[in-house]
Structures are given as structure tokens and as C-alpha cells.
Amino acid sequence: AQSVTQPDIHITVSEGASLELRCNYSYGATPYLFWYVQSPGQGLQLLLKYFSGDTLVQGIKGFEAEFKRSQSSFNLRKPSVHWSDAAEYFCAVGAYSSASKIIFGSGTRLSIRP
Amino acid sequence: SQTIHQWPATLVQPVGSPLSLECTVEGTSNPNLYWYRQAAGRGLQLLFYSVGIGQISSEVPQNLSASRPQDRQFILSSKKLLLSDSGFYLCAWRTGDRAQPQHFGDGTRLSIL
Numbered sequence: 001a002q003s004v005t006q007p008d009i010h011i012t013v014s015e016g017a018s019l020e021l022r023c024n025y026s027y028g029a030t031p032y033l034f035w036y037v038q039s040p041g042q043g044l045q046l047l048l049k050y051f052s053g054d055t056l057v058q059g060i061k062g063f064e065a066e067f068k069r070s071q072s073s074f075n076l077r078k079p080s081v082h083w084s085d086a087a088e089y090f091c092a093v094g095a096y097s098s099a100s101k102i103i104f105g106s107g108t109r110l111s112i113r114p
Numbered sequence: 115s116q117t118i119h120q121w122p123a124t125l126v127q128p129v130g131s132p133l134s135l136e137c138t139v140e141g142t143s144n145p146n147l148y149w150y151r152q153a154a155g156r157g158l159q160l161l162f163y164s165v166g167i168g169q170i171s172s173e174v175p176q177n178l179s180a181s182r183p184q185d186r187q188f189i190l191s192s193k194k195l196l197l198s199d200s201g202f203y204l205c206a207w208r209t210g211d212r213a214q215p216q217h218f219g220d221g222t223r224l225s226i227l
Contacts, residue, residue: 032213043120043204043218044158051213090158094212102208102216106157 023091032094116141120219137205
């Protein structure tokens, strides 16, 4: 069955420091992968998506993610975080067993140290 | 462009009362629609999804039900709320193409007293 693992529940980084959020997936074919961000009390906003082609994907707000098939990973990165990046981040994979569902990871909460 | 509307934003209900949360999508036709629940500090739990009018798939047995009376309208209901129904409810839509992401509404914060 498809699954998504975000091993870090909570990460704290200093403002201006680089960021990497980990995501590992289990999938039987070429996955469709997504990263979302959720600010407190808000819905989820799509940061970026991977379907095929270039394994380094650029998203909004200066985020990027790299698809590594050999490691079954799709880690999210940002070279320099801002205080406004504090939020919950969700990795997700499009499920092949159903044309409708997306499987979400459990999320990583990002805190920014001033 | 497509937009998704969810209301109300906040709701406080007594135990045993009924519930109706509404979600509508504009700017697209025949969307796939989803209801999620998010407990405090937790991830997303898929409750229901729908690929067409009158077609509802339930992911977990529970006190809630969903209906899709129109193409772009998705309703989450309960006849009698339980304390455990408290949470943050999110509606989402996507096209039928599984390569496309889901797009989320702003959510409804439901508190049961």
C-alpha cells in the first residue's frame, strides 16, 4: 500500500538558516508527489508538485524539492528561512489504487528561532 | 480561476446537536471532492470523498455522513454530535487527473461542548 513518512515531527531552525524537511514514500510506480504548507487555523496551500521530468522542482515562497527515486525520498528545502515560514508542512503522494485520493504524511511542524 | 468556499469558519455546538458544514467549488465542473478532519496537532484524516453527484465513499466508520446534492456542492452532516467530533474540518477539490494536487478550503473549526 502507498504510504508517506515524515520522520521529523518538529524542527526548529534559526532565521536565515537553511532548511530541509524529510519525506519518504512507498509507492509501486512513478509517484505524483506534493508538498503543502498549513499556517495555524488555515487550510493547506500547495508549495510544489512533482510529476515527471526534472527531479529538482521549484515551488512558491522560495522552496524547492528533489525527487530521489533510489532513496524513495522527496525532501523539501529552502536556502534561507524567514520567520513567516513557521507552519506545518505536509508531504503527499497521489494514490494509484484510486484516481481520487492523495495520501498525506503526518506533517512536520517548523518553528523559527529569531 | 477556481475557488473553494467553506462555511462556517467557526462553530460551537452542544453534544447531541445536529451538524451541517457546506463546501462549494467555483470555476470548474465535475470536481472530485473531499472532507478531511484534523485533530489538534495531528495530521489529516480523510473522511469522505466523491467523484460525482450522489457518489460518496466513506473512509472510516463514524458519526458523520456526507452528501453531494449538486456537482460543486459537498455537505458534511451529523444527526447527533459527539465530543469526539471536535476538530478542524477541511474541504478540498481536485480534477479527475490524479497527477493534479488537491486544493483546500480555509477550514471550519468545530468545538463540541
